[in-house]
Amino acid sequence: EIVLTQSPDTLSLSPGERATLSCRASQSVSNRFLAWYQQKPGQAPRLLVSGAFIRATGIPGRFTGSGSGTDFTLTISGLEPEDFAVYYCQQYGASPLTFGGGTRVEIK
Amino acid sequence: QVQLVQSGAAVKKPGSSVKVSCKASGDTFSNYPLSWVRQAPGQGLEWMGDIIPLFAEPNYAQKFQGRFSITADESTSTVSMELSGLRFEDTALYYCARGSIEGAVRYSLDYWGQGTLVTVSS
Numbered sequence: 439e440i441v442l443t444q445s446p447d448t449l450s451l452s453p454g455e456r457a458t459l460s461c462r463a464s465q466s467v468s469n470r471f472l473a474w475y476q477q478k479p480g481q482a483p484r485l486l487v488s489g490a491f492i493r494a495t496g497i498p499g500r501f502t503g504s505g506s507g508t509d510f511t512l513t514i515s516g517l518e519p520e521d522f523a524v525y526y527c528q529q530y531g532a533s534p535l536t537f538g539g540g541t542r543v544e545i546k
Numbered sequence: 547q548v549q550l551v552q553s554g555a556a557v558k559k560p561g562s563s564v565k566v567s568c569k570a571s572g573d574t575f576s577n578y579p580l581s582w583v584r585q586a587p588g589q590g591l592e593w594m595g596d597i598i599p600l601f602a603e604p605n606y607a608q609k610f611q612g613r614f615s616i617t618a619d620e621s622t623s624t625v626s627m628e629l630s631g632l633r634f635e636d637t638a639l640y641y642c643a644r645g646s647i648e649g650a651v652r653y654s655l656d657y658w659g660q661g662t663l664v665t666v667s668s
Contacts, residue, residue, distance in 0.1 A: 510649035
């Protein structure tokens with residue numbers, strides 16, 4: 439199975455700053471089938487990006503996905519208070535579906 | 547708007563079984579894959595398996611083969627999962643989530659249930 443490694447584990451930033459989250463795959467993710475989710479305490483995950491860079495319906499433009507092959511990035515340009523959460527990547531290029539371990543974005 | 551509503555929390559003894567249901571509304575039920583994903587306390591997300599109700603052929607992650615089953619009832623737009631041989635480490639939030647691509651075997655997850663807490667305790 440494809441193992442996804444997210445870094446860093448925790449990102450401490452202030453509102454308005456840019457967040458750069460990394461997701462590295464143990465083997466190439468076919469067709470850029472990589473998704474990103476946001477999860478807040480007590481809530482289910484929410485889909486942000488699929489296909490590596492396609493924002494889901496209603497997701498603000500400050501969330502940008504990029505990458506291909508084994509290296510993917512989620513960039514949040516100008517953190518809003520509601521963006522402090524845990525972010526997960528997920529690959530669906532191969533079975534089984536797998537998730538990364540998550541990156542927590544916390545207020546500095 | 548798609549909604550997935552799961553059954554309530556459960557407390558189970560080690561070695562017993564638990565069944566969790568997920569009722570879908572608001573969109574075509576039968577053609578989209580429905581996955582089960584679990585999250586242990588303070589941990590990340592783990593995909594367990596899925597089913598496309600129209601085909602009724604479940605797929606399971608290897609880790610859960612043999613003690614995990616998924617069924618679908620098209621008449622009630624409900625998908626259910628059952629996990630047997632419960633262990634303390636099965637204590638987790640169990641989510642159902644819909645695959646974003648109709649009829650696909652690999653997909654992102656665009657709609658999620660509210661989660662069902664299963665606690666395994668003696």
